[in-house]
Amino acid sequence: MTFDNITNGHDCDCLGKTIVPKPEEVFLRKLRKDVLADKDFETHWDRGIGVESEGCDDICNYKALSINKSSADIEKLIYEHYKTTFTINPKKGGHCLKFRFKENAGTVIHAPIENADSHYNFFKSDLFNFDYIEPVDVIKFA
Amino acid sequence: MVSLDINNLIPSSLELISISSSYKVLHYDDFPILFLGVNKFGNKILGSHLEEDDEEKTIWTIHSILSNKEYYDFVNKKKSYKEILKETTTKYLVEKGFNGKILNAYSLDFENIPEEYQPLDNSFCPNFKKAFSFSYSLGLKGKVADLNRAIAEEVSNIQTAFSNFLEGRLKSLKNINLQPAAFLQPYSPGSFKINLELEFKHKKGQDLFSAQIPIEEYVHEYVKYISTSIVKDKDQFINDEAAETSVEYNNLLAAFKNLYVKGNVKQPESFDKELRDDLKKSLPLFEEITEQVGKNFDTIEFSNYHGQDEEFISIIDINYSEAFQIAVEAIEVSKKAISVDDNFQSYEIYIYHLNADTRQGNAFIRNLNDQTEMSKPKIKISGNEHIEQTKYTESLHLNKWITVKAKAKRVDNKFKHLDIEYEE
Numbered sequence A: 001m002t003f004d005n006i007t008n009g010h011d012c013d014c015l016g017k018t019i020v021p022k023p024e025e026v027f028l029r030k031l032r033k034d035v036l037a038d039k040d041f042e043t044h045w046d047r048g049i050g051v052e053s054e055g056c057d058d059i060c061n062y063k064a065l066s067i068n069k070s071s072a073d074i075e076k077l078i079y080e081h082y083k084t085t086f087t088i089n090p091k092k093g094g095h096c097l098k099f100r101f102k103e104n105a106g107t108v109i110h111a112p113i114e115n116a117d118s119h120y121n122f123f124k125s126d127l128f129n130f131d132y133i134e135p136v137d138v139i140k141f142a
Numbered sequence B: 001m002v003s004l005d006i007n008n009l010i011p012s013s014l015e016l017i018s019i020s021s022s023y024k025v026l027h028y029d030d031f032p033i034l035f036l037g038v039n040k041f042g043n044k045i046l047g048s049h050l051e052e053d054d055e056e057k058t059i060w061t062i063h064s065i066l067s068n069k070e071y072y073d074f075v076n077k078k079k080s081y082k083e084i085l086k087e088t089t090t091k092y093l094v095e096k097g098f099n100g101k102i103l104n105a106y107s108l109d110f111e112n113i114p115e116e117y118q119p120l121d122n123s124f125c126p127n128f129k130k131a132f133s134f135s136y137s138l139g140l141k142g143k144v145a146d147l148n149r150a151i152a153e154e155v156s157n158i159q160t161a162f163s164n165f166l167e168g169r170l171k172s173l174k175n176i177n178l179q180p181a182a183f184l185q186p187y188s189p190g191s192f193k194i195n196l197e198l199e200f201k202h203k204k205g206q207d208l209f210s211a212q213i214p215i216e217e218y219v220h221e222y223v224k225y226i227s228t229s230i231v232k233d234k235d236q237f238i239n240d241e242a243a244e245t246s247v248e249y250n251n252l253l254a255a256f257k258n259l260y261v262k263g264n265v266k267q268p269e270s271f272d273k274e275l276r277d278d279l280k281k282s283l284p285l286f287e288e289i290t291e292q293v294g295k296n297f298d299t300i301e302f303s304n305y306h307g308q309d310e311e312f313i314s315i316i317d318i319n320y321s322e323a324f325q326i327a328v329e330a331i332e333v334s335k336k337a338i339s340v341d342d343n344f345q346s347y348e349i350y351i352y353h354l355n356a357d358t359r360q361g362n363a364f365i366r367n368l369n370d371q372t373e374m375s376k377p378k379i380k381i382s383g384n385e386h387i388e389q390t391k392y393t394e395s396l397h398l399n400k401w402i403t404v405k406a407k408a409k410r411v412d413n414k415f416k417h418l419d420i421e422y423e424e
Helices: A056-063 A075-088 B068-075 B081-087 B143-147 B152-171 B215-228 B234-238 B247-263 B271-290 B318-334 B391-398
Strands: A026-031 A065-070 A095-101 A106-110 A119-124 A133-140 B021-029 B031-038 B044-053 B058-066 B091-097 B102-107 B135-141 B178-189 B192-202 B299-306 B309-316 B338-340 B345-355 B360-366 B378-381 B402-411 B414-421
Touching: A026 A075, A026 A133, A056 A119, A065 A075, A065 A106, A075 B021, A075 B031, B021 B309, B044 B068, B044 B081, B058 B068, B058 B081, B068 B081, B068 B309, B135 B143, B135 B152, B152 B178, B152 B192, B152 B215, B152 B271, B215 B247, B215 B271, B215 B299, B215 B309, B234 B271, B234 B318, B247 B271, B271 B318, B309 B318, B318 B414, B345 B378, B345 B391, B360 B414, B391 B402
Parallel strands: B378 B414
Antiparallel strands: A026 A065, A026 A095, A065 A119, A095 A133, A106 A119, B021 B031, B031 B044, B044 B058, B058 B091, B091 B102, B135 B192, B135 B299, B178 B192, B299 B309, B338 B402, B345 B360, B345 B402, B360 B378, B402 B414
């Protein structure tokens, strides 16, 4: 796996502590609509957000994608987090994708945030596209 | 892209809506979805993420400038974000660049927010982690305080009572053995702030665990409870057998238990009894703070400081202060012998505080059973005549003992109240 998109243009070590997700692990990613679209897996950096950042924490965060690692006992908690987004801004949290990663999709690192200990940052490999994920379900909160 | 017609919106000052300190994200989901902060003028700002525009490289957010009531109603989950947005008249649509810099701001009505972006009815404040510290600030607001000034005597009373209140809470922690000291810090404007730093050391030499004891959180919850919820919970303290306890009390109880669990300290027999007893003990000290509210300033806001960032705890006004004093009296008399004079009697008093407008104040009076000890009852002088240049003001200004006719209310031989008959 290569990560030129992640490592180019700075000296930060974004990938050093990341790991390859296991094929059986299930993750969740919020969607814009009820179907998966290219923009749903664009990082902030891909979109031009935060590209003027100088600190390594910011750069690595903007180059990563927010996902949540799910399991039977915490899945509802993660949905609650997305639902909170939905109650504040219904346009921003109506759906989420449940999926698994396929080989060479990229690497992940545990990056807990307040009220979401299951939060991970996902760094896409240079090869990444939707062929590298296996959709399980689309959950609707509306 | 947001379907907003900004041509119909009135541009607003960027200074007013920009967060300059105390920034805190309440909910994060790809973006800070809901956040708080304070502008350079000290106003509280509640913000939310609306939309991003990839073509224009802009991010749209809503910033609302909240009154203190709106702020506490929201963070205490009494009002939803939707209610706040509907009610507040100071809300703005904010346009930011992808670098986070604010580009433009426009005054906004709730109806201007496209329906698909309007918060839902259940958009209550998420639970969020508070930043606790031992740096406390008591912000006086309204009247004289808005001129960055305060009456020296009132400031002195407040800081003494709050210092004693803080120190007392730490000293009374059974088996934790702390020696606290509250240090006064320089006053600061906005409107007039009394600042205190609480420090403590362990009584018995080296302490292995005190660093792990979440004392800041306990004191924070304690101040919050006594300044917001104890009034409505007063029956819980009058009747010790009361089975029902409030959510707010349970939050404080949890913080109290945490001191012992996390500090690995020998636990008291009953956490509930220990906490109730301490709350009852602390009531008179906090009452002294409430007695200062209303004359030369309208409110006191309690907060914790972390460098320049402020973590707001609560705010008390004249209504809460009066309700608090009534609650304290009800709690104090519930377990004690009360007696009230049927007729006016002669008493020798020395008035040390008197509001000539309300005719209310406080006086010293010797206790009946022990003349070497004194009570500090509240006093109220009857009538409508001016009380300037009377024996009452003479007592106040010349520190003079005077004889008055009054009906006294006593609790366990201590004077709590004197209804004084006006005499020329």
